[in-house]
Amino acid sequence: MDVNGRPCTSATQSDEDTDLRRGPWTDEEDLILFNYIASHGEGRWNSLARHAGLKRTGKSCRLRWLNYLRPDVRRGNITLQEQLLILELHSRWGNRWSKIAQHLPGRTDNEIKNYWRTRVQKHAKQLQCDVNSKQFKDTMRDQWIPRLVERIQAAAVTASASASNNFTATTHHINHNNNTTINQKVPNNFAAGPVLPTGGNHEFGVEQGNASDNYSTGASSDSLATQVSAVSDLTTDSYYFPANNGFHGYADFLTSPTSYINHGLDNNVWLGGGDLLENLWNAEDIWLSEQ
DNA sequence: AAAGAATTCAACCGCTCCAAC
């Protein structure tokens, strides 16, 4: 049994000997880990765990920090732009989650991996094909991605229209003074804020560039307008799109999704069609409307 | 309102890589 009353079914004899904890982290543990790293820095996870007085493995501490406590972790729904990037990068690199995550500031490999498994693989299942099959990849390339681009573009138009009506509206910002973000989850008893090292976000490895400032205000209910708020920032960045064999400004296909398609996706062949196509759109509409 | 099914996502596991010794 752990402190939460849950059985530690996978605990080994050696774990019991050293009284190692498993399972969900408590607020108290989060607080200890956060403050320890704030004053001593990260790395050397096994000794960190020991010195911090945490009855956790170094691995567990590292994972908790990287996936949850790190100040620059971005939480909330995957935006349309991020979905597009994930699809593109996955088509290039496959299940190289950490590599993909490097191109999505604030997102963790675990989050992307979960997104892929829960969302993308679900649609492959609905299409009754494997995510790695040619049929599915073609479907993504020829249907989903162009569709996503259209959605992004349409939403950008809507967002800019509403922005012109209400210019003072802001959907995201970051407080650079204390290194905390609006949707950052810190232990509940952090009310006054843990003591953090000075030096801005560099201390915590925040990538430079506007995209890292695109923090949404909701942890789980990004509105479409909120998601699209990232568009204007992303247009200044370049991303690698394999179909084009090179880097292009995001704006290129935001302003002209068809040019994006025509540049790199010239073999616009639909392998399925008919009911299959209809099912895809229905599924995708549900998917997108969930955002 | 309750029960069961489906989904989500935090956390764990096993493995590989690499540097230090």
Add this chain to the structure above:
DNA sequence: CGTTGGAGCGGTTGAATTCTT
């Protein structure tokens, strides 16, 4: 050159939550 320990990665699990009937 072999061993050891730290770090990181991808796959998997299962509890919690949400949805459906």
